[in-house]
Amino acid sequence: MNGLWDSIVYFFDSNALNPHGICLMWRPELIWTHAISDILIGIAYFSIPLALGVFLWHRRDVKFSWAIWMFVGFIMLCGVTHFMMVWTLWNPDYGIEALIKASTAAVSVVTAFALWPLLPRVIALPSPMELERRIAERDAALAELRAAMDTMVEMREHEARQKLLLDELNHRVKNTLASVQSIAVQTLSREAEPEVAKATFVERLMALSSTHNLLVKRSWEGASFADLAEASLGHYGQPFALEGPDLVMAPNTAVSLGMALHELATNAVKYGAWSQGGEVRITTRLGPAADETTIIWQEFGGPAIEAPGRRGFGSRLLEQGVAGELGGRVELDFGPDGLTCTIRTPISRALHPDDWTFPTAALA
Numbered sequence: 001m002n003g004l005w006d007s008i009v010y011f012f013d014s015n016a017l018n019p020h021g022i023c024l025m026w027r028p029e030l031i032w033t034h035a036i037s038d039i040l041i042g043i044a045y046f047s048i049p050l051a052l053g054v055f056l057w058h059r060r061d062v063k064f065s066w067a068i069w070m071f072v073g074f075i076m077l078c079g080v081t082h083f084m085m086v087w088t089l090w091n092p093d094y095g096i097e098a099l100i101k102a103s104t105a106a107v108s109v110v111t112a113f114a115l116w117p118l119l120p121r122v123i124a125l126p127s128p129m130e131l132e133r134r135i136a137e138r139d140a141a142l143a144e145l146r147a148a149m150d151t152m153v154e155m156r157e158h159e160a161r162q163k164l165l166l167d168e169l170n171h172r173v174k175n176t177l178a179s180v181q182s183i184a185v186q187t188l189s190r191e192a193e194p195e196v197a198k199a200t201f202v203e204r205l206m207a208l209s210s211t212h213n214l215l216v217k218r219s220w221e222g223a224s225f226a227d228l229a230e231a232s233l234g235h236y237g238q239p240f241a242l243e244g245p246d247l248v249m250a251p252n253t254a255v256s257l258g259m260a261l262h263e264l265a266t267n268a269v270k271y272g273a274w275s276q277g278g279e280v281r282i283t284t285r286l287g288p289a290a291d292e293t294t295i296i297w298q299e300f301g302g303p304a305i306e307a308p309g310r311r312g313f314g315s316r317l318l319e320q321g322v323a324g325e326l327g328g329r330v331e332l333d334f335g336p337d338g339l340t341c342t343i344r345t346p347i348s349r350a351l352h353p354d355d356w357t358f359p360t361a362a363l364a
Helices: 002-012 028-058 065-087 094-124 128-190 194-217 225-236 251-270 313-326
Strands: 240-243 247-249 279-286 292-300 329-335 338-346 351-353
Touching: 002 094, 028 065, 065 094, 194 225, 194 251, 225 240, 225 247, 225 251, 225 279, 247 251, 251 292, 251 313, 251 338, 292 351, 313 329, 313 338
Parallel strands: 240 279
Antiparallel strands: 247 351, 279 292, 292 338, 329 338
């Protein structure tokens, strides 16, 4: 045991040794060139592993980090050897220097042997360009998936829209057929002459078609009363005036009022103001109640007429189709200048002023 200790002491003994500066004959230019160079190299050797250590500390997901840590240890020991070379310029502690170099050699050999088996696995890692390519492919696949999902959502919405349109079309066709059936029954049962019945039936169908055309232009979302009056009366080529605020009608209301205007115009041509060059004035206004609309058909310059002995198609249409549907009332006044028809209905979504704002609890 004493022999081993003596060997260790002898290994580190520097009494018989000279500092490395003697080999350089203590020439200052050589001494300081070696010293400054080794100091700078040592600082660099310490700076590099420090940066690698900070990187590994923050990026603990890096693969094969143990190999990098071994590389960090090797570089730091290389830095220590350079600092020791500066020390031995003035101090002959070559035993310590030898021990440091031996440690550096051991770590470097282990690192070198560890790196070679690791090299194929490192080479197999995807390059940054390969990673970018894979990420681009993944992003493209995700974009295609999102586009496919969006397409499916558009297809579902389209199918739902188609079903809604088909249901709406079915409803409108049924209503139209019901209107045609009613017109046919009322016309054919009241007119004795087949030719007269045929002509009257066709005229009423044309009036119904005119209203439908107007609704189609508005995608069956409703219609303007002013547009309805122009479509229903314009083709007669007779003078008429429209006064007062415009009204907005629901589709069913537009059909009923369109047929009513047709019947009033037909009677005006046959028996009323238009039969003698008179004039028709249609007035819309609010009131007299605050939540009520009023539509007035007035004939001027026509012959004196009397109330008919029986109710015709027009009278029943006004009473049932207009007043009954809208919850209002109809007044017919057969005056010396012609007919005055007054329609009063509560304001609702079926018939209301163009600029009307419904409260939260609005009428249906």
